[in-house]
Amino acid sequence: MTPRFAKLTPPAGEAIAYGPAGIRVPTRPIVPFIRGDGIGPEIWEATRAAVEAAVAQAYGDGRALVWFEVYAGAAAAAVYGPNVVLPDDSLAAIRHYKAAIKGPVETPVGGGIRSVNVALRQALDLYANVRPVRYLPGLPSPLKAPEKVDLVIFRENTEDVYAGIEWAAGSPEAQALIAHLNQHYLAGREPLSPEAAIGLKPMTRRACERLVRRAVAFALAAGYPSVTLVHKGNIMKFTEGGFVEWGYELARAEFGERTLTRAELTGALPSGKVLIKDRIADAMFQDLILHPEEHAVVATTNLNGDYLSDAAAALVGGLGFAAGANLGDELAVFEAVHGTAPDLACRDVANPSSLILTAYELLRHLGWTEAAELLLGALRTVIGKGWVTADVACWLPNVVPLSCSEFAASVVEEIRAAGA
Ligand code: NAD
Numbered sequence: 001m002t003p004r005f006a007k008l009t010p011p012a013g014e015a016i017a018y019g020p021a022g023i024r025v026p027t028r029p030i031v032p033f034i035r036g037d038g039i040g041p042e043i044w045e046a047t048r049a050a051v052e053a054a055v056a057q058a059y060g061d062g063r064a065l066v067w068f069e070v071y072a073g074a075a076a077a078a079v080y081g082p083n084v085v086l087p088d089d090s091l092a093a094i095r096h097y098k099a100a101i102k103g104p105v106e107t108p109v110g111g112g113i114r115s116v117n118v119a120l121r122q123a124l125d126l127y128a129n130v131r132p133v134r135y136l137p138g139l140p141s142p143l144k145a146p147e148k149v150d151l152v153i154f155r156e157n158t159e160d161v162y163a164g165i166e167w168a169a170g171s172p173e174a175q176a177l178i179a180h181l182n183q184h185y186l187a188g189r190e191p192l193s194p195e196a197a198i199g200l201k202p203m204t205r206r207a208c209e210r211l212v213r214r215a216v217a218f219a220l221a222a223g224y225p226s227v228t229l230v231h232k233g234n235i236m237k238f239t240e241g242g243f244v245e246w247g248y249e250l251a252r253a254e255f256g257e258r259t260l261t262r263a264e265l266t267g268a269l270p271s272g273k274v275l276i277k278d279r280i281a282d283a284m285f286q287d288l289i290l291h292p293e294e295h296a297v298v299a300t301t302n303l304n305g306d307y308l309s310d311a312a313a314a315l316v317g318g319l320g321f322a323a324g325a326n327l328g329d330e331l332a333v334f335e336a337v338h339g340t341a342p343d344l345a346c347r348d349v350a351n352p353s354s355l356i357l358t359a360y361e362l363l364r365h366l367g368w369t370e371a372a373e374l375l376l377g378a379l380r381t382v383i384g385k386g387w388v389t390a391d392v393a394c395w396l397p398n399v400v401p402l403s404c405s406e407f408a409a410s411v412v413e414e415i416r417a418a419g420a
Contacts (some may be wrong), residue, residue, distance in 0.1 A: 003092040005204070007079060013066030016098040016332050016366075023098075025366045030066045032093045036103025037074045038340025039350035039404075044103045046352035046408030050375060051053070051359045053412040060369035068093060073116050073340075075104025085116050091123050099332045101362050103355060104340045121157050126326035126333055127207065128214045129155040131309040132361065135326035138383045139317035140395040148293040149316050154215040154225070155305025157326060159207045160239070162302050169197040203239045203301065205246050212247040214327065216255050217297035219274045226269075227251070227259075229278040230308065239310040243301050244278045251276045281308070288312055320391055323357035325365070334362040346404045351389040353379065356411065378414035382407070 002010060014026035033046045048067070055063060070090040071079050080087045085107060094100045107116045121129070131153045135146040143149070167174035177198055182191040212229065219227050229248070233241030251259045259274050269275055279287060279295075281304045287294060288311060300308060313322035319338040326333045336354040344350045356379055363372035382388075386399050387410050393401035402410065 003096050005089045005092065006087070008068075008089045008093065010068055010093070011066050013068075015096060018098070023365075023367070025368075027063045029099070029366065030068050030097045031362070032068045032070045032090070032097050032100040033073045034070055034090070034102035034105065035075060036072075036336075036340065037106040038104060038342045038345040040075075040105065040340060042346070042404050043336065043350050043352035043355045044309050044350060044409075046404050047355040047359050049408050050352075050356050050378070050411045050415065051363070051371075053415045054363070054371040054375040054378070055368065057374055057415050058368070060335055063368065063371075068097065070094070070100070072102065072120065073107065075105070078346055079400060086119050086123070091120075094124060094331060094333060098360060099334070099365060101334045101355075101359060102336075104336055104338060106340045106342075118162060120270055120333065121326050122162070124326075124328055124331050124333065125158070126328045126331060127156065127158050128211055128327040129157040129305065129309075130218075130325040130327060130361075131155070131313070131337065132323055132357075133309070133312040133316055135316040136321065136380050137381050138386060138388075139188050139321060139392065141316055143292075143315050145290070146316050149288075149312065151292070151295055151298055151312055152218065152222075153298045153300065153305060153309045153312060154211055154218070154311060155381065156203075156207060156243075158213040158302075158303045159203050160201050160302030161306075164199055164201050166199040167197065169195055174198045188204030201239055201303075203242060205242065208243045208246045208301075209250045212250050213254060214261065215297050216251055216276070219297040220255065220258055222275065224296040224309055226275040226277060226295065227297045228284070228295045229276070230281055230284045230298055230304050231278060232281045232301075234280055240301060240304075247278075247299060248276060284308065285311060288315065309337075314386070317392070318355065319387075320351040321353050321357065323354060323361050325358070327360050332362075333414060334358045334365070348405055349390050349401075350404045350405055351391050352408060353383075353389075374415050374418055375411075377418060378411045381414045381418075382410045 013028045013030040016029050017024045024163050035041050039214045072086050072090055076085050076087050095109040133149055133151040135149050175194055178192045178194050215227050227245045231240040231244040233244050259276050261276055313319050322337045326336045336358050338354055360372050360376050387402050389407050390401035391400040
């Protein structure tokens with residue numbers, strides 16, 4: 001049943017649903033969107049135009065996305081009142097309609113919340129942060145062969161430092177905890193200094209398993225050859241070490257017929273199987289630069305994934321070209337990974353590529369593959385011609401930058417040309 005919203009009126013359309021066979025997408029699905037703050041409205045308009053052109057080109061009148069505006073960040077405070085940065089209306093809409101897309105949002109100072117984005121992921125239990133990293137020819141890259149980068153990074157989205165607790169050095173809580181640990185648990189070992197700041201990073205088997213399950217299922221469905229479990233288990237045996245141990249066990253227990261470990265592999269990987277391997281986080285950063293082709297799907301913990309996904313994006317053009325998805329069992333929020341770039345807002349100069357690539361992931365999630373590939377193909381063509389926004393043009397010789405709206409118009413033109 002459609003929820004009762006305090007300040008929203010849903011448009012006419014249908015809700016995405018889930019059945020025993022998985023996602024069921026109507027021909028006119030209602031998709032909540034958060035325009036975002038700063039450059040959000042500009043890159044959203046650019047993305048909307050490109051997505052609508054791709055869907056129309058692929059399906060004519062047969063299918064359409066029905067957009068439903070919901071709010072978060074500074075824009076939410078303007079509609080719902082000061083300090084309301086993540087209204088219940090927005091959460092209810094995403095819960096009901098299942099898949100949403102968002103631009104970058106600002107967390108206003110004094111909003112009573114550490115980060116709107118983190119709060120949204122936690123409220124909807126979006127436990128997998130997924131960042132595809134692929135190279136679009138024409139983009140500047142520090143690598144000699146950036147086309148070798150083709151990764152999908154699954155980062156645990158609810159625990160580790162996201163659920164971390166810290167106490168400042170010298171605080172009564174830190175001192176009480178240190179005294180307790182020294183007295184009860186560290187007898188015979190070097191005691192903790194009473195001057196230390198203390199941080200805890202909780203990680204459960206359940207959260208690690210569902211993340212790895214999602215990554216292995218994706219690799220099998222999409223035909224990727226391997227899943228690399230990235231961890232720091234050589235130093236943190238029970239949290240990071242737990243992640244990799246539970247990951248291998250999960251793969252064996254639930255995907256045993258279709259996965260192999262390095263120890264089990266003799267010769268070439270048989271078709272239809274996925275190799276499960278692991279890499280210590282620091283070595284993984286080296287691999288990213290020296291042998292990116294050795295990794296396909298990556299499953300990792302929250303903090304490792306934070307560093308790794310931005311570093312991987314930097315190899316193929318930076319955050320301006322990085323798409324993101326936050327996935328739960330049924331709910332999905334697709335988001336541009338960069339921030340609100342307040343320095344560029346209202347100047348029509350921002351790069352909308354991250355949100356366009358994010359919309360590509362949304363279309364793939366819906367199974368609207370034809371529209372998705374038209375959108376990606378057009379973006380690829382436009383960038384290949386050297387038609388880029390100012391953030392990229394400044395790295396390329398003799399390139400005159402396009403505005404955000406000119407870039408969007410070029411993508412739309414290429415979509416129409418591809419279908420003509
Ligand atoms: P930022 O990503 O907004 O900006 C960093 C730099 O990248 C700036 O120089 C900016 O001009 C540039 N940049 C970012 N996106 C660009 C684009 N599409 N085109 C061209 N250049 C672009 O990061 P920040 O300055 O640290 O944060 C600004 C605000 O964004 C803060 O309020 C922060 O909380 C918020 N933020 C939101 C998200 C999100 O919603 N997912 C993520 C990060 C930061």
